[in-house]
Amino acid sequence: MSDRISARRVLTPKGWLSDCAVSFGDDGRISAVGAEGFDPASAVGTLLPGIANLHTHSFQRAMAGLAETRAPGGKDDFWSWRKVMYRFLDALTPEDIEAIAAQVQVDMAEAGYTTSAEFHYLHHQPGGAHYSDMAETSARIMAASHDSGIGLTHLPVLYTYGGLDGRALGTGQDRFGCDVSAFEKLYAAICGHSGNMPVDFRLGVAPHSLRAVDRAGLDACLALCPDGPIHIHAAEQVKEVEEVFAHLGARPVEYLLGEMPVDQRWCLIHATHLTDGEVSSLAFSGAVAGLCPTTEANLGDGIFPAQPYLNAGGCIGIGSDSNIRISLAEELRMLEVSQRLAVRQRTILASDETPSNGRYLYEHAASGGAQAVGRDAGTIEVGKLADLVALRDDMPFLDWPEPDQCLDAWIFGAEEPAVSDVWAAGRHIVRSGLHVRREPIRARFAATMRKLRDAL
Structure with missing residues (x-):
C-alpha cells in the first residue's frame, strides 16, 4: 500500500518542481517524485522537506515565563536562569515528563518540525x-513520541561532575548524575525499551559538556x-570557555x-x-x-x-532547546536577523547559487538537522524518509509567483x-494546521500544568 501527496510546487535537491506527486510506502520512505499521479483537486500549495529539531529539553517548556523576573542586583544570565530551572525540575514526576513532552511534540509538529531530538538528562x-x-523517564519520552507520532532521536545524557575540577554535582543536579558504570546500565535499559519504537527511531548519546564529563566519560560514550x-x-x-581553557589548556571546541x-x-x-581557527576547523570536521x-x-x-562558518562549508541545524518558544520560522528568522545586527548589513545567509535568504536557511537546516539526528x-x-511539510494554500501572503518568495514570506x-x-x-500527524491528537494531549498537559502551579 502507498500514499501520495500532490503539490503545486515541491522543493527537491534539483530545485522546485511544479504540479508534482510524492509517493511513499508502508516503510515510510519516498518511492516516487514526479508528475505521474498529480491530482490538482487535492494538491497542497508548497511541499517542503521536513526539518529535525536537533536540540530540545522538553520539560523546560513548562517553565516558560518563570525565569523572566529580574534578580536582585540586576545580574541575570545563563547561570541565574539555571538556578530557576533546577528548582523547577524537582517538582516533576515521570507522568509530568511524558505529558509535557507530548505537548511539546505537538507544538513542534504544528510549527513544521518532523523530528525531535531529546537531549535527555532528567x-x-x-x-x-x-x-x-x-x-x-526515557521510556516516558518514547511513550510521548508514540502518542504524537513525531520522529524521535533519543539522546541520553552522561552528566557526572559539577565542574571541570571534578567536584560533586550540586543542589538541583542530583536527578542528572551518573558515573560511567551507572550510565552503562542506564543505556542498556534504554536500549531495551527502544525495541518497541518505530523503525525510524534513532538512539544516540550525549556527553553533556566538558564541564560535566571527563575524558573517561567521553570515551565511554563513544564505546x-x-x-x-x-x-x-x-x-x-564565555565563562564556560574560560573555565575549560584554565583546566584543559584549550578552548572547548579546540579541545574536542x-x-x-x-x-x-x-x-x-x-x-x-569560536575563534577564526575553530570556525574553519569545525566546518572541515563535517560535524553539525x-x-x-x-x-x-x-x-x-x-x-x-x-x-564565515557556512562560507567555509560548515553544516548547521536548528533546535528549540529550552522551548520558551516553539516556532521553526522564528528560529530561522532569529538566526538571520542576529547576523544582520552583528554586521549591520542585510541578507547575510544566502549565496550566488541560492540568493533567497529563506530557502538558503531552510535547506541548510533541513540537511544539517537530518545529519545531526x-x-x-x-x-x-x-529512498528518503517521507518527512514532509506542506504550507497552507489559503494564505494570500504566501501566494507569490516565485516559490522562493513563498519561503521568504513565511520565514x-x-x-x-x-x-x-x-x-x-x-x-500524517498534522492535518489542516492541527495535530491529529491535539485535544487529548492538550487536556493532559493542562492538567499537569495545574498540578505544577499548585506545587510551586
Missing part, C-alpha cells in the same frame, strides 16, 4: 535515587554508541576537535564562541553546529558566526500559522 528521582526501571549521533554542549558561554574523533556523527550544540537562536537570545549567550531525511527524493513575514500538514516517516 534520569532519576528528586534527590538522585534511581527509579526501579533506570530508563523510566556505548559506535554508530549513532553524538551531541555535546560546547562554547555556549583535537582530542575526539569529531566527524559527521557529532553535533556541537551552540558553539557560540546545533544552533538554537531563540534560546541563545533569551539566555544572552551571544551570536554564532554563521556567515542520524535520520535519512532532509530532502525530498526517492520573515507571516504572523499566523502557515503549516497545513506534516508527515513524519509517512505518518
